[in-house]
Amino acid sequence: MRKPLWYIWQLIRYRPGLYFGSALINNGLYYLLPLISGLMLQQLFDTLAQKTANAGPIWISLLVLTAIAVGRFGTVYIANMWQATQNFIFEALLRKNIFVQLFRLPAVQALPSSSGEAITRLRDDINWVIDFARWISDPIGQLITVVIGLGILLSTSPLITVVTFLPLLVFFVLAKRLSAHLQKVRQAHQKATGDVSQTLQDIFAAAPLLKVYGSEQAIARHLQKVNDTRRKALLQDTILGQLLSTIVAQMSDIGVALVLIAIALLGPNEHIGIGDLALFISYMSWFSKILGLSGGWTSRYARMKVSLNRLLDFWQNKPDDTLVEHVPTYLQEELPPCTYPARQETDRLEELVVQDLSYHYANGAGIEHINFSVRRGSFTVITGRVGAGKTTLLRSLLGLLPQDQGQLFWNGKRIEDPQSFFGPPRCAYTPQIPHLFSLSLKDNILLGLPETAVDMGKILHDAVLEQDVIQFERQIDTLIGARARNLSGGQLQRTAVARMLARDAELLALDDLSSSLDGATEQLLLQRLRANPDRTCLVVSHRPAVLRAADTIIVLKQGTIDAIGTLDNLLQTNEEIQAIWAREQEKESIEFATAQKQQEKD
Numbered sequence: 001m002r003k004p005l006w007y008i009w010q011l012i013r014y015r016p017g018l019y020f021g022s023a024l025i026n027n028g029l030y031y032l033l034p035l036i037s038g039l040m041l042q043q044l045f046d047t048l049a050q051k052t053a054n055a056g057p058i059w060i061s062l063l064v065l066t067a068i069a070v071g072r073f074g075t076v077y078i079a080n081m082w083q084a085t086q087n088f089i090f091e092a093l094l095r096k097n098i099f100v101q102l103f104r105l106p107a108v109q110a111l112p113s114s115s116g117e118a119i120t121r122l123r124d125d126i127n128w129v130i131d132f133a134r135w136i137s138d139p140i141g142q143l144i145t146v147v148i149g150l151g152i153l154l155s156t157s158p159l160i161t162v163v164t165f166l167p168l169l170v171f172f173v174l175a176k177r178l179s180a181h182l183q184k185v186r187q188a189h190q191k192a193t194g195d196v197s198q199t200l201q202d203i204f205a206a207a208p209l210l211k212v213y214g215s216e217q218a219i220a221r222h223l224q225k226v227n228d229t230r231r232k233a234l235l236q237d238t239i240l241g242q243l244l245s246t247i248v249a250q251m252s253d254i255g256v257a258l259v260l261i262a263i264a265l266l267g268p269n270e271h272i273g274i275g276d277l278a279l280f281i282s283y284m285s286w287f288s289k290i291l292g293l294s295g296g297w298t299s300r301y302a303r304m305k306v307s308l309n310r311l312l313d314f315w316q317n318k319p320d321d322t323l324v325e326h327v328p329t330y331l332q333e334e335l336p337p338c339t340y341p342a343r344q345e346t347d348r349l350e351e352l353v354v355q356d357l358s359y360h361y362a363n364g365a366g367i368e369h370i371n372f373s374v375r376r377g378s379f380t381v382i383t384g385r386v387g388a389g390k391t392t393l394l395r396s397l398l399g400l401l402p403q404d405q406g407q408l409f410w411n412g413k414r415i416e417d418p419q420s421f422f423g424p425p426r427c428a429y430t431p432q433i434p435h436l437f438s439l440s441l442k443d444n445i446l447l448g449l450p451e452t453a454v455d456m457g458k459i460l461h462d463a464v465l466e467q468d469v470i471q472f473e474r475q476i477d478t479l480i481g482a483r484a485r486n487l488s489g490g491q492l493q494r495t496a497v498a499r500m501l502a503r504d505a506e507l508l509a510l511d512d513l514s515s516s517l518d519g520a521t522e523q524l525l526l527q528r529l530r531a532n533p534d535r536t537c538l539v540v541s542h543r544p545a546v547l548r549a550a551d552t553i554i555v556l557k558q559g560t561i562d563a564i565g566t567l568d569n570l571l572q573t574n575e576e577i578q579a580i581w582a583r584e585q586e587k588e589s590i591e592f593a594t595a596q597k598q599q600e601k602d
């Protein structure tokens with residue numbers, strides 16, 4: 001793996017003009033201008049005391065001092081603007097490269113941790129890394145300023161410079177020690193706060209169970225305990241934090257006090273005039289502020305390194321330079337138009353062949369030696385008992401899970417990278433639990449496609465959604481709401497089907513097409529899907545209506561193919577499908593009886 005500073009340098013190289021421009025203004029002008037102010041003050045006070053023969057007019061000194069004050073305000077303003085722009089650009093670059101990497105991997109491998117944790121990494125860890133890149137030029141400006149300032153002071157009076165600067169340095173070291181201790185206290189506070197949040201989250205999630213088990217008292221005691229730890233940590237954090245900020249705030253006064261005491265004691269022997277006093281006070285006060293701002297180098301570096309490693313985790317133990325690859329970020333420029341792959345002659349599906357496909361999860365479960373083929377216009381159903389491997393088969397075929405072994409052929413031509421191959425216009429997929437966004441129904445169906453590219457009326461019809469849409473308050477523009485809470489389970493399933501149909505793909509892969517639909521709607525959906533003779537469907541299901549509609553049924557048992565055939569054939573020869581069929585028939589008759597009872601009641 002490269003050294004952490006290499007990544008920081010690559011970030012800086014992405015916008016060197018902006019970075020060095022803002023660093024120069026921030027560190028060059030911001031830190032150095034007060035040194036000129038000090039010299040002007042010296043001049044001004046010497047003039048007032050008539051010490052130097054060639055002292056310029058007072059108004060020139062005042063003018064220069066005012067110009068420096070305005071200049072400093074201007075530099076802070078410009079530096080902040082430039083740094084904010086730079087931060088946004090660096091953030092965008094890192095996020096874009098991470099997202100590109102996430103989309104490159106099969107879905108199951110994409111995230112190194114939970115999605116909540118990944119969001120935290122994308123926000124906080126990126127901030128720590130770019131904050132380090134911004135900050136790294138600060139100590140250089142601070143060091144240059146202190147070296148030049150000390151040189152000027154030493155040439156005025158070496159003794160007073162040493163006796164005032166050394167105690168200031170001691171205060172600085174003490175403050176930094178306190179700051180290191182505060183870091184530990186702060187970490188303990190953050191952990192304690194995290195424990196409280198986690199406990200509350202668990203309580204909310206398990207509230208009904210806690211009541212049933214009568215565990216309210218025990219959980220309340222646990223909450224009290226973690227809260228008490230947090231209270232103590234918060235108290236320590238607040239007191240130490242206040243103490244440290246008081247010391248840092250007083251550093252400047254301490255610097256001035258040291259100068260006054262030193263000059264009172266040593267001034268007469270050192271031939272220190274009023275102008276020199278002004279110079280010492282001005283410089284020592286500025287040095288104290290700089291010392292207050294500086295330090296924490298090792299902790300900043302360590303924090304950046306940890307954050308950088310957490311970002312490189314997205315590359316799954318294969319750290320890659322592409323985290324800082326210089327790609328366009330379009331923060332100020334127009335986004336390039338979205339392009340959709342045009343259908344090619346070779347995209348047309350005649351036959352898909354699956355050869356010896358295997359995939360195993362870490363626990364050993366999965367699918368093994370799967371062989372079958374799908375012809376154009378066919379309706380193939382993958383069925384099996386719960387946990388037989390239906391979803392795993394569909395997902396590894398589509399490249400959403402990495403294949404351990406096996407080959408796939410599209411019209412006889414080998415598919416090298418299933419994950420990128422099985423997208424529109426070749427394939428569209430509806431997962432077992434479709435995810436809808438908190439957008440309108442229309443936007444959920446289009447999901448980025450231009451409206452002009454689809455026949456929405458036909459799509460709604462084929463997905464048996466047309467009647468539902470009429471009844472919605474704002475028809476197709478109705479907002480679906482977070483987690484599709486404004487839709488029933490069946491409407492959600494059919495919206496996902498509509499989204500898939502909008503892709504007008506050669507192969508439609510559906511994991512659980514109709515489990516939330518009533519019998520009549522299910523029949524209608526199957527009928528409409530099958531009405532187009534060019535539509536090729538590969539469906540996971542154990543619903544009798546879907547099995548009846550199938551041309552070919554693939555029966556899975558414990559991750560391997562138990563039988564392939566038509567329903568009539570399999571019902572006579574295959575025990576597995578006989579068991580599934582009997583159980584589903586029973587379920588159907590119970591559902592039918594319940595529905596009839598409900599009708600009678602109504």
Ligand SMILES: Nc1ncnc2c1ncn2[C@@H]1O[C@H](COP(=O)(O)OP(=O)(O)OP(=O)(O)O)[C@@H](O)[C@H]1O
Pocket residue numbers: 361362363365366384385386387388389390391392393
């Ligand atoms: N992420 C996972 N990690 C480990 N094992 C898994 C994972 N997902 C599924 N499995 C296991 O792999 C086997 C096949 O699971 P799969 O979901 O493909 O079955 P299925 O036939 O689709 O089941 P269902 O009808 O419940 O959807 C099961 O034993 C399951 O426990």
